[in-house]
Amino acid sequence: xxxxxxxxxxxxxxxxxxxxxxxxxxxxxxxxxxxxxxxxxxxxxxxxxxxxxxxxxxxxxxxxxxxxxxxxxxxxxxxxxxxxxxxxxxxxxxxxxxxxxxxxxxxxxxxxxxxxxxxxxxxxxxxxxxxxxxxxxxxxxxxxxxxxxxxxxxxxxxxxxxxxxxxxxxxxxxxxxxxxxxxxxxxxxxxxxxxxxxxxxxxxxx
Amino acid sequence: xxxxxxxxxxxxxxxxxxxxxxxxxxxxxxxxxxxxxxxxxxxxxxxxxxxxxxxxxxxxxxxxxxxxxxxxxxxxxxxxxxxxxxxxxxxxxxxxxxxxxxxxxxxxxxxxxxxxxxxxxxxxxxxxxxxxxxxxxxxxxxxxxxxxxxxxxxxxxxxxxxxxxxxxxxxxxxxxxxxxxxxxxxxxxxxxxxxxxxxxxxxxxx
Numbered sequence: 352x353x354x355x356x357x358x359x360x361x362x363x364x365x366x367x368x369x370x371x372x373x374x375x376x377x378x379x380x381x382x383x384x385x386x387x388x389x390x391x392x393x394x395x396x397x398x399x400x401x402x403x404x405x406x407x408x409x410x411x412x413x414x415x416x417x418x419x420x421x422x423x424x425x426x427x428x429x430x431x432x433x434x435x436x437x438x439x440x441x442x443x444x445x446x447x448x449x450x451x452x453x454x455x456x457x458x459x460x461x462x463x464x465x466x467x468x469x470x471x472x473x474x475x476x477x478x479x480x481x482x483x484x485x486x487x488x489x490x491x492x493x494x495x496x497x498x499x500x501x502x503x504x505x506x507x508x509x510x511x512x513x514x515x516x517x518x519x520x521x522x523x524x525x526x527x528x529x530x531x532x533x534x535x536x537x538x539x540x541x542x543x544x545x546x547x548x549x550x551x552x553x554x555x556x557x
Numbered sequence: 558x559x560x561x562x563x564x565x566x567x568x569x570x571x572x573x574x575x576x577x578x579x580x581x582x583x584x585x586x587x588x589x590x591x592x593x594x595x596x597x598x599x600x601x602x603x604x605x606x607x608x609x610x611x612x613x614x615x616x617x618x619x620x621x622x623x624x625x626x627x628x629x630x631x632x633x634x635x636x637x638x639x640x641x642x643x644x645x646x647x648x649x650x651x652x653x654x655x656x657x658x659x660x661x662x663x664x665x666x667x668x669x670x671x672x673x674x675x676x677x678x679x680x681x682x683x684x685x686x687x688x689x690x691x692x693x694x695x696x697x698x699x700x701x702x703x704x705x706x707x708x709x710x711x712x713x714x715x716x717x718x719x720x721x722x723x724x725x726x727x728x729x730x731x732x733x734x735x736x737x738x739x740x741x742x743x744x745x746x747x748x749x750x751x752x753x754x755x756x757x758x759x760x761x762x763x
Contacts, residue, residue: 440718443707475761482757486692486750490699497703501649505708506719512646513712515721544692547753551688554760555681 393472393553400481400549401465404458407542411455411492414535418448418499421528425521436522443502444529450495451536457488468553475554482550489543496536503529599678599759606687606755607671610664613748617661617698620741624654624705627734631727642728649708650735656701657742663694674759681760688756695749702742709735 418438425434438444461484467477506526509517519526624644631640644650667690673683712732715723725732 436718441716442710446707479757479761483754486695486753489692489696490746490750493696493699494703494706497700498707500700501652501704501707502711504648505711505721510647512642513721513724515711515719518719540696544696547692548689551685551757551760554757555685 390472394469396549396553397465397468397472400546400553401462401469403542403546403549404462404465407539407546408455408458410535410539410542411451411458414532414539415448415451415455417528417535418444418451418532421525421532423522423525434521436518436525438529441502441506443498447495447499447532447536450491451532451539454488454492454495454539457484461485472553478550478554482547482554485543485547485550489540489547492536492543493540496533496540499529499536500533503533596678600675602755602759603671603674603678606752606759607668607675609748609752609755610668610671613745613752614661614664616741616745616748617657617664620738620745621654621657621661623734623741624650624657624738627731627738629728629731640727642724642731644735647708647712649704653701653705653738653742656697657738657745660694660698660701660745663690667691678759684756684760688753688760691749691753691756695746695753698742698749699746702739702746705735705742706739709739 421444422437423435438448461481464477464481467474468481471477503526505515505517506522506529507517507519509515627650628643629641644654667687670683670687673680674687677683709732711721711723712728712735713723713725715721
């Protein structure tokens with residue numbers, strides 16, 4: 352009887368541990384499966400991030416170069432003066448060209464980090480770096496677009512209170528090019544917002 | 558001999574399972590400790606986030622009201638005309654007042670989410686909502702500050718190419734108030750960048 356009871360005593364823990372080790376194994380397996388699924392979803396996000404960066408590079412280079420080349424010379428001139436408008440006549444447009452060029456350069460430099468995020472979708476560091484830098488560059492891009500847009504608005508409509516006359520009646524093509532560049536710069540802002548949201552979703556615990 | 562061997566056989570697994578269950582218990586305990594420490598750090602971040610939002614509310618309300626009340630009437634006038642400058646003479650300044658007022662209202666509405674993040678520092682949803690909304694509002698704030706700053710620059714320096722004359726020589730006090738409002742709006746931008754970084758750090762897996 353005593354021996355039987357000991358065997359039962361020993362037997363019970365062994366079955367309990369067996370089942371518990373089974374549970375642990377299941378949990379581990381489920382964990383791996385969840386991590387793999389999360390990694391897959393995050394890899395998809397990272398690839399979307401990469402493609403979005405390529406599109407943003409195209410848009411920002413387009414915006415900077417359209418603004419840079421926006422120039423118009425009127426077909427009439429006086430003896431001493433030729434009427435000409437270029438992006439460098441207005442500081443806000445100069446700022447736009449410089450800022451958007453910086454944004455485009457940053458985007459090119461950020462591609463390796465985006466690739467690291469594709470290769471190692473669960474790595475936190477590249478995501479965090481991208482999110483912080485994207486936020487800073489979004490601010491630069493937005494301020495440039497805002498500054499250029501307000502001067503463009505003034506060039507189109509003028510301002511009676513301050514006696515600033517519209518110049519777009521004379522320099523229609525110039526104003527059109529500038530507006531195109533500003534619209535492209537604003538599209539880049541939308542891209543950056545999406546990029547930041549992607550990084551935030553990829554950062555959160557799955 | 559056969560019996561002895563069986564007792565040894567049964568004995569071995571029992572010690573193994575004992576030690577393994579010990580390990581599992583330790584790991585669990587360590588996990589809880591780590592989660593508690595992470596929760597503490599995140600609670601600290603959440604409190605900092607809340608204080609930063611309060612400061613940003615003060616700054617944005619200040620910026621909007623300084624711009625709204627910026628007005629100057631010159632001490633001389635003709636029979637038909639009185640020289641007066643107000644924020645509503647320039648669309649960029651009107652946009653600044655409206656946008657920064659929206660930003661301030663958003664900040665007030667975001668306080669409950671920030672409080673939820675303090676009470677439940679490991680919750681993901683309020684953090685993600687705050688990060689996305691902060692990013693959108695940062696864009697609004699930055700575009701307003703950029704637009705107002707470029708018009709303010711023009712009011713100070715004028716532009717020879719387009720024959721827009723500076724008005725700040727006449728309306729010095731008005732320009733000073735406008736500049737103050739723009740600086741306050743720019744400080745709010747810095748606050749938003751810090752808020753976004755806080756949310757990103759709080760979101761990442763600990």
